[in-house]
Amino acid sequence: MQSSNNCNGVLHEKAIEGLKLFNEGKFFEAHEELETAWRDETGKVRDLYQGILQVAVTYLHITRGNYEGAVKVYGRSLKWLKDWPDICRGIQVKKFRDDAELVIKELEKLGKENIGRFNKSLFKQIVWNEKRKWICDRCGSEMHEKNCKVSCPNCGNRFDCSDLNIYFD
Ligand SMILES: [Zn+2]
Numbered sequence: 001m002q003s004s005n006n007c008n009g010v011l012h013e014k015a016i017e018g019l020k021l022f023n024e025g026k027f028f029e030a031h032e033e034l035e036t037a038w039r040d041e042t043g044k045v046r047d048l049y050q051g052i053l054q055v056a057v058t059y060l061h062i063t064r065g066n067y068e069g070a071v072k073v074y075g076r077s078l079k080w081l082k083d084w085p086d087i088c089r090g091i092q093v094k095k096f097r098d099d100a101e102l103v104i105k106e107l108e109k110l111g112k113e114n115i116g117r118f119n120k121s122l123f124k125q126i127v128w129n130e131k132r133k134w135i136c137d138r139c140g141s142e143m144h145e146k147n148c149k150v151s152c153p154n155c156g157n158r159f160d161c162s163d164l165n166i167y168f169d
Pocket of ligand 1: 137139152154155
């Protein structure tokens, strides 16, 4: 299991773009954005981006009728996706893994000959909560958030995120 620290913090902005495109069924474009996020990211979370990217490519192969390609890339994705907690950086990783597994099971049930009949409604959306990045208004440090309690590690400034709509909306 990955340290939960790898799951704190915000998603790379290109990863967010990738998730949005994935959810629109634009798997090629999703793959490109996630690849950029993967290249930019130096932390362990890059592996998660890589796994999601490979599932996007798997789905792309299915839409293009490439059975072997789909099975192969899905097999590779497992390694990148397996060790994450159920929710990481706001992404529901467990649900994502389960959805992809169901897709491959259905694909294998159909077999190569019938890939054209694959039911695309099985391509489920990725569910995630976009975490906000908090910057301290007193000292400019990045703040930590836990259960809606936001605190500054540098100067001790604190607030409750439910109070903040006044300032930010
Ligand atoms: Zn501060």
